[in-house]
Amino acid sequence: MTKPAAPKRHLPTSPFKAPVTPTPKHFTEGDQVTHDVYGLGRVISIEEGIAALVDFGSEQVRILSPYAKMTKL
Template identity: 50%
Template sequence: MTDASAHRRPRHANSPFRPQAEMAVEEFAAGDRVCHDSHGLGRVVSVDAGGATVDFGGSTLRIETPFRKMTKL
């Protein structure tokens, strides 16, 4: 018996079931000013592969990638 996942069907270009394109993850650097949907304005303190540490004035939080709710100003 063969495994169903071993034989994938080709996807047609006009298929309504095609996967959504991945959004590009925005790049941040230490010192960048940012706006977060929940926490407001802040400044990036440090960045690593898994996320960024951001100082929002009253608190310093680590924001994980992808940065869906955070934009660079």
């Protein structure tokens, strides 16, 4: 088995900015959202920290956390 790679650390003397960890997105039932692939929808249910079930009209899709392509309107 291979060992998982350790995260790279930022050197204080580096001329580049330290990587920023994005804040996790939080959605609640009833939130209106937009998705880069599916379009406009409404959150039906939430599995906290795992996924959100979203109704896009023509289909219901389970979107996994961290919801990179989904934003709240």
